[in-house]
Amino acid sequence: MLNKIMLEKIKQAANILEEKDIDMWMIFARESAIMQDPTIEIVVGKNCTWQSAFIINRKGETTAIVGSLEAENYEGGQFDNVIGYLKSVKEPLVKYLKENKPNKIAINYSKNSVLADGLQHGLYLNLIEHLKGTGFEKKLISSEEIVSALKGRKTNTEFLIMKEAVDKTLDIFDQVTKFIKPGVTEIEISDYIKSIVKENGYALAWDEDHCPAVFTGPNAAGAHSGPTNKKVEKGHMVNIDFGIEYKGYCSDLQRTWYILNDGETNAPETVQRGFNVIRDAIQMVADKLKPEVLGCEMDDIARSYVIQQGYEEYPHGLGHQVGRKVHDGGGGLLPRWERYGQTPFMRVEENQVYTIEPRVPVAGYGVSTLEEEVIVRKEGVEFISKPQKKLMLI
Amino acid sequence: MLNKIMLEKIKQAANILEEKDIDMWMIFARESAIMQDPTIEIVVGKNCTWQSAFIINRKGETTAIVGSLEAENYEGGQFDNVIGYLKSVKEPLVKYLKENKPNKIAINYSKNSVLADGLQHGLYLNLIEHLKGTGFEKKLISSEEIVSALKGRKTNTEFLIMKEAVDKTLDIFDQVTKFIKPGVTEIEISDYIKSIVKENGYALAWDEDHCPAVFTGPNAAGAHSGPTNKKVEKGHMVNIDFGIEYKGYCSDLQRTWYILNDGETNAPETVQRGFNVIRDAIQMVADKLKPEVLGCEMDDIARSYVIQQGYEEYPHGLGHQVGRKVHDGGGGLLPRWERYGQTPFMRVEENQVYTIEPRVPVAGYGVSTLEEEVIVRKEGVEFISKPQKKLMLI
Numbered sequence: 001m002l003n004k005i006m007l008e009k010i011k012q013a014a015n016i017l018e019e020k021d022i023d024m025w026m027i028f029a030r031e032s033a034i035m036q037d038p039t040i041e042i043v044v045g046k047n048c049t050w051q052s053a054f055i056i057n058r059k060g061e062t063t064a065i066v067g068s069l070e071a072e073n074y075e076g077g078q079f080d081n082v083i084g085y086l087k088s089v090k091e092p093l094v095k096y097l098k099e100n101k102p103n104k105i106a107i108n109y110s111k112n113s114v115l116a117d118g119l120q121h122g123l124y125l126n127l128i129e130h131l132k133g134t135g136f137e138k139k140l141i142s143s144e145e146i147v148s149a150l151k152g153r154k155t156n157t158e159f160l161i162m163k164e165a166v167d168k169t170l171d172i173f174d175q176v177t178k179f180i181k182p183g184v185t186e187i188e189i190s191d192y193i194k195s196i197v198k199e200n201g202y203a204l205a206w207d208e209d210h211c212p213a214v215f216t217g218p219n220a221a222g223a224h225s226g227p228t229n230k231k232v233e234k235g236h237m238v239n240i241d242f243g244i245e246y247k248g249y250c251s252d253l254q255r256t257w258y259i260l261n262d263g264e265t266n267a268p269e270t271v272q273r274g275f276n277v278i279r280d281a282i283q284m285v286a287d288k289l290k291p292e293v294l295g296c297e298m299d300d301i302a303r304s305y306v307i308q309q310g311y312e313e314y315p316h317g318l319g320h321q322v323g324r325k326v327h328d329g330g331g332g333l334l335p336r337w338e339r340y341g342q343t344p345f346m347r348v349e350e351n352q353v354y355t356i357e358p359r360v361p362v363a364g365y366g367v368s369t370l371e372e373e374v375i376v377r378k379e380g381v382e383f384i385s386k387p388q389k390k391l392m393l394i
Numbered sequence: 395m396l397n398k399i400m401l402e403k404i405k406q407a408a409n410i411l412e413e414k415d416i417d418m419w420m421i422f423a424r425e426s427a428i429m430q431d432p433t434i435e436i437v438v439g440k441n442c443t444w445q446s447a448f449i450i451n452r453k454g455e456t457t458a459i460v461g462s463l464e465a466e467n468y469e470g471g472q473f474d475n476v477i478g479y480l481k482s483v484k485e486p487l488v489k490y491l492k493e494n495k496p497n498k499i500a501i502n503y504s505k506n507s508v509l510a511d512g513l514q515h516g517l518y519l520n521l522i523e524h525l526k527g528t529g530f531e532k533k534l535i536s537s538e539e540i541v542s543a544l545k546g547r548k549t550n551t552e553f554l555i556m557k558e559a560v561d562k563t564l565d566i567f568d569q570v571t572k573f574i575k576p577g578v579t580e581i582e583i584s585d586y587i588k589s590i591v592k593e594n595g596y597a598l599a600w601d602e603d604h605c606p607a608v609f610t611g612p613n614a615a616g617a618h619s620g621p622t623n624k625k626v627e628k629g630h631m632v633n634i635d636f637g638i639e640y641k642g643y644c645s646d647l648q649r650t651w652y653i654l655n656d657g658e659t660n661a662p663e664t665v666q667r668g669f670n671v672i673r674d675a676i677q678m679v680a681d682k683l684k685p686e687v688l689g690c691e692m693d694d695i696a697r698s699y700v701i702q703q704g705y706e707e708y709p710h711g712l713g714h715q716v717g718r719k720v721h722d723g724g725g726g727l728l729p730r731w732e733r734y735g736q737t738p739f740m741r742v743e744e745n746q747v748y749t750i751e752p753r754v755p756v757a758g759y760g761v762s763t764l765e766e767e768v769i770v771r772k773e774g775v776e777f778i779s780k781p782q783k784k785l786m787l788i
Contacts (some may be wrong), residue, residue: 030508031508034508034509034719035428035508035511109515110516111520112425112429114425114517117515117516117517119515119516120503120511120512120513120514121511121513121515121517121518122507122510122513123511123537124515125503144516339480339481341780
């Protein structure tokens, strides 16, 4: 079935090739059902068995060179030319390259991003043998920046699906608000959320052992830990980090609740303050996030505000891109820490989707954390999630 | 959860290293949830996020060098040493290699087998940078022959699961025998089988568009095609190619039926002869299949018998290995055709599981084909599937 998003992404890929002055992007693959290159789902949509080349050029022309027994699987789809071969991919591939004389051929490997590193080393050696002596082996470059741009810049169709995914996630959070009460355990809350996800036919956005992640009260486990048998008590802050995969795209949101003690009608001041600082940090970032800023500059804003308000800084980045994967794209809103490599220094682009998710501990009560999703437009961001502006009281 | 099969496979891997005079096998990986090296499920069992080295040496010692945030995931499991790092895998990896001084380091790439080619090229370049100038970068070899032996040679625990998978598949074929009758379509038969699979919580052994593959009557579609709306009629031969995935292992079997015409009490002689030649070809191969024979010699036996009996030769190999994947392992029972590369010339080893699946067309009636599974023992084969000895009449 020909997929609207795939055609949009192919068009976008051609524009990116033009922008970066690269003539050709080639995904080289074999037996992709066993280890699937992450770009196959974006522009190919079907697994191949034998060595196959899926090529998009800067004019937007698409070519699939595949085993002849599979050629018909690709015909009538998004590929303008489908070339089936019997013995070896070498001859038709070299012929195609000789006819097209690309200045550079961006292929599917990347030192920095697993999402652009789908070509296995053994298969790469096969490709080099095929091209040996043709001169084209010297034109190969990494397609990292093409894939990063392609995954980051959401088309309108992609945006609408991601918006739906967020709305459905927020609906689930609303149901959870009615479920949380003193005595229920983190695991019970997690199981309740999973049952709603299953009932609706969604998938979880990440590993089920910590999706959802549920934390109640002081001394909760670390950010990527699974729910425990700890019970919700009066005087606890409760946080949930959760997302769904819906029509191939992920959501990723966090919400915070406070369980009133007997006689309380509001959260204690220290809890409210912990909530406000996170809510306000998110808004400060949203006010500055737009095309061309560096991710690390956005992390700076929230991090320095949190510290200035007297809290310890959060031990992770401020936000990441979201898309088909929950942690998607190249750059993020990340601090200048060695473990993030070059990714904090990439410029934000129009139509990228980011999470914003600072956190602070509130001694004696738990953790305050929110995670919102925004899309970057020309003049600034648009919230995809209706942001949580008030601490939810139970 | 520590897995019995995993411990058996690690022990086996150490024996294979000893046999091949290789000191060390290393699986190098990162973000394996996105593209999982096929050997991770065999000896590691858990995905990693950051660059990680999973090492087995010929003494059977196991070491995991992983990001420190994930170290606890690997502790208390099959790894004798778990080393967590904060900044880069480089220092602990080089330190480990300097302490152990391996003669060769087999790593996870392969030109010939996707099942041994889990290391992406970009990640390979990272590994080379880590090892640059240490001398170890010159000790790297492909782990292809280790992986091929490891996947091929089934432990007894693996054999027992595969036997269960085959038994359950044969049970389903028994139910199908009662379902097939004139007027039902290929798709209805396929849907019926899928409903049983689902009801029992099994998975399909291959893509659901042609698992099961159902063919009725003359002029049926090619071997890897999906079922159609063609109806079963009296005088048709019906064949089904089907397998399940059960506890992580696959089955793959074929069965043939004949639909009696009015007044018939037996199949026409030409149909019976078509069945017999396949049944007998399988037995002839089973009588000769044992450790050390070449796969192509086994294909020769069935192929020449079929031709000698006046049938056209089957347009595919005689059989393949089965395991965690339905097409598994390195060598197969394959003809000396260029498209099979070196795989027909590999020697059969003890405890490998093969299919035997010749086929002949029976003009005017359909296709005769059977597929059995056998395990190779020291003195010869043991049938895993109770072989179909009589044409099933409906």
